[in-house]
Amino acid sequence: MTRLRADRRRPMTLLRAVVAELRKTATLPASAAATAVAVLGPLGITVLNAFSVRNAIRSGQPGLVAYTSPAEAAFSAAPLGTIGAIILGVVVISSEFTANSPDAGGGRQITATLAATPRRLVVLAAKAVAVVLNVLAAAAITLPACLFVADFVIGDLATPDDLGPTAARAAGAALYWTLTALMALAITVLTRSGVIPLIVLIVNSSLVSVSMVLTHVTTLAYYLPDAAGMRLFADDPLGEFEHALAPLTGGLVMAAWALGFLAVSSAVFTRRDA
Amino acid sequence: MTTKPTRTAAVRLARTAAVRLARTTAAELVKLRGLPAILGTALGTVVTGAFLAVALASSAPTATDATDVVTHTVLFLQIGPILIGVLAVATEYAGRQIATTLTATPNRRLLLAGKAAAYLIVATATSVTTIVAGLAAAQLTLIARDRAAEAREFDPWPAAGAVTYLVLIGVLALALATLLRSLIPPLVGMLTVVLVVSPLLSGYTEHARWLPDRAGGLLYLPTTDPVLGARTGTIVLLTWIALTGSAAIAAFRSRDA
Numbered sequence: 001m002t003r004l005r006a007d008r009r010r011p012m013t014l015l016r017a018v019v020a021e022l023r024k025t026a027t028l029p030a031s032a033a034a035t036a037v038a039v040l041g042p043l044g045i046t047v048l049n050a051f052s053v054r055n056a057i058r059s060g061q062p063g064l065v066a067y068t069s070p071a072e073a074a075f076s077a078a079p080l081g082t083i084g085a086i087i088l089g090v091v092v093i094s095s096e097f098t099a100n101s102p103d104a105g106g107g108r109q110i111t112a113t114l115a116a117t118p119r120r121l122v123v124l125a126a127k128a129v130a131v132v133l134n135v136l137a138a139a140a141i142t143l144p145a146c147l148f149v150a151d152f153v154i155g156d157l158a159t160p161d162d163l164g165p166t167a168a169r170a171a172g173a174a175l176y177w178t179l180t181a182l183m184a185l186a187i188t189v190l191t192r193s194g195v196i197p198l199i200v201l202i203v204n205s206s207l208v209s210v211s212m213v214l215t216h217v218t219t220l221a222y223y224l225p226d227a228a229g230m231r232l233f234a235d236d237p238l239g240e241f242e243h244a245l246a247p248l249t250g251g252l253v254m255a256a257w258a259l260g261f262l263a264v265s266s267a268v269f270t271r272r273d274a
Numbered sequence: 275m276t277t278k279p280t281r282t283a284a285v286r287l288a289r290t291a292a293v294r295l296a297r298t299t300a301a302e303l304v305k306l307r308g309l310p311a312i313l314g315t316a317l318g319t320v321v322t323g324a325f326l327a328v329a330l331a332s333s334a335p336t337a338t339d340a341t342d343v344v345t346h347t348v349l350f351l352q353i354g355p356i357l358i359g360v361l362a363v364a365t366e367y368a369g370r371q372i373a374t375t376l377t378a379t380p381n382r383r384l385l386l387a388g389k390a391a392a393y394l395i396v397a398t399a400t401s402v403t404t405i406v407a408g409l410a411a412a413q414l415t416l417i418a419r420d421r422a423a424e425a426r427e428f429d430p431w432p433a434a435g436a437v438t439y440l441v442l443i444g445v446l447a448l449a450l451a452t453l454l455r456s457l458i459p460p461l462v463g464m465l466t467v468v469l470v471v472s473p474l475l476s477g478y479t480e481h482a483r484w485l486p487d488r489a490g491g492l493l494y495l496p497t498t499d500p501v502l503g504a505r506t507g508t509i510v511l512l513t514w515i516a517l518t519g520s521a522a523i524a525a526f527r528s529r530d531a
Contacts, residue, residue: 206469216333
């Protein structure tokens with residue numbers, strides 16, 4: 001009888017923890033900044049890209065730009081959304097471990113969090129769910145808006161993109177952002193401070209990723225977390241990355257990395273002192 | 275006879291100011307040395323510089339020149355001085371260190387000058403060591419691959435430009451951190467501009483050349499831009515530093531700590 005009641009209570013605990021984490025995330029100034037980066041960053045870059053594509057076509061020199069399709073103009077701005085996702089994943093954890101000012105007692109949020117929700121896996125799962133929901137919400141606003149803006153600016157000047165592949169790439173970009181945010185969260189659980197995960201992940205989500213340098217040394221580098229998922233949203237019009245993993249394989253490899261990081265961080269988080 | 279005492283007084287005043295600045299700088303250097311994160315960043319930058327130089331020199335099919343290899347690693351190495359600049363300021367605000375600091379040195383302009391001087395010493399030492407280590411690592415790798423260019427004259431200017439660029443981009447980070455009084459926002463801001471926004475924009479708009487890292491990059495890649503040269507590029511970067519620095523100094527002097 002008591003067992004049954006406990007089993008029934010468990011989903012409620014998780015649900016309540018998720019709601020609590022969503023509220024905590026919503027009240028962090030840093031998560032507002034992260035959302036702003038994820039939404040406004042790609043939009044701004046898309047507008048710039050789209051106008052330079054339009055100018056290049058109008059002036060009769062489409063060779064000035066690397067591509068002319070509206071979808072390309074939108075998706076080449078996706079790395080800024082990854083930055084927003086990284087910031088969100090990092091601050092959700094690092095804010096728990098940041099000490100208050102000594103004037104205010106010098107306490108840490110994590111002690112209150114664990115007093116309220118002693119089950120550590122529930123805390124971690126709730127945080128992961130909160131991050132995923134936030135990132136997917138940002139992606140659901142940003143990616144269609146970018147595609148719309150690019151299409152609006154470039155208009156009939158370029159050949160329109162097919163709806164199916166474009167939608168698949170948008171879903172891929174959203175997945176890439178989500179998995180990167182989960183990796184950021186998991187790594188920050190291990191380091192308890194945001195600096196190292198921020199540096200490592202921002203470097204590797206950039207166009208000049210260290211993984212890309214390493215692909216010159218060995219093609220195995222395409223299995224590194226950030227490089228594996230690159231084809232989820234990035235086309236390769238110049239054929240520079242012929243050994244890159246296909247979208248499905250790459251997405252699965254990246255998801256495996258994210259799950260692996262989460263597993264390690266869960267093991268560490270459940271075992272050590274906060 | 276009448277001017278002599280005033281001149282002595284002026285000399286004494288200048289000497290006092292110099293002594294004060296030297297003492298403040300020494301105090302700031304002691305603080306920087308006491309931060310494990312600064313030491314870790316400096317060592318990490320040197321090791322990364324050598325590692326990347328070996329990786330590039332052993333993989334790039336056309337690499338024959340150590341300077342060429344090293345200038346291509348500056349893109350990543352700039353994270354080191356940026357982190358040093360941000361940490362030098364942000365650690366003051368992590369606890370109440372800033373209250374102690376201002377009690378000891380109430381003159382805020384003097385404090386900023388001392389901090390900047392301490393940063394310059396640490397960042398210059400780090401950058402010089404990193405670039406030299408990178409050059410040595412690249413040259414050894416090229417020799418081991420039998421690819422070293424034969425007896426070409428070594429041009430020290432790109433390497434000196436790379437060192438200057440590394441130090442300057444960190445000054446910009448220091449100024450931004452002073453303005454924002456925190457760790458994560460200036461760090462993320464700087465990294466996003468130099469690693470994501472700048473490469474993204476440079477492909478699609480020529481105006482990207484006015485960004486601080488693009489303009490400053492002409493210090494070590496002097497022939498890549500039709501409008502700016504090494505000198506004008508440096509001026510653009512210095513203008514960014516001057517604007518951010520002025521805002522930081524004004525904010526630091528006028529607000530509560």
